[in-house]
Amino acid sequence: MTIREMKEALDAKFLYGEELADLDAQFVFSADMMSDVLAYCGKCSVLITGLCNPQVVRTAEMLDIVCIIFVRGKLPDENMLALARGKSIAVLATDHYMFTTCGILYEHGLRGGA
């Protein structure tokens, strides 16, 4: 599924990275605790989270995540978006809750990594 397709399925908006919209992903990880992400993300290249601070982008960077999806209408600040831009990590925001976000992407064929 491409980032663009995820955006559409989730009624999400691009906060950064429309130019990355054609990147394809198969495996997704979701968590609010960054150490859990670091431990278990494995081959996942998309991160769904309800946590919103610069360490989310840093964590994504360490793991070569290509897209972060913020749920529950969380909006990263300019500092976070600048970090994401610097690392070419696409950022989507959706109003759906975590469970619904995961469910929609699962229905579209995306899977967890481990």
Next chain:
Amino acid sequence: MSEQLTFTYTIDGDDFTRAGEASSSVKNKLKMLGVSSDAIRKVAIAMYEGEINMVIHAEGGTISVSVSDDAVTMVLADRGPGIPDIDKAMQEGYSTAREDVRSLGFGAGMGLPNMKRFTDEMQIDTVIGEGTTITMKVYL
């Protein structure tokens, strides 16, 4: 690269938003040196966990990273409170992090076990009241 390269960083213990800058810099440097992406990932995860720990548990410190032909060696030294019981601290889920740290997405008690999991060697030297030095190696 036949000679050893060393990078050193000072970690500011008061600035959570900047934590991870050193790990990010090391990740870029290793990429430029042509280190395998598998090894870079291990170094990045282990160093980032250690860097975060220095900020949330130990008021900052210094990190030095050296790269030789056969390994990346990270030495993280702080002047924090020390770790009273290393065996306990190494257990998954054990954390003394305060609630405000948890609300920032850390304090799951996974950092030290992650550092162990993603490195080939890890040693913790700690003195209560004086500080902690963690040395980690990832083989190339």
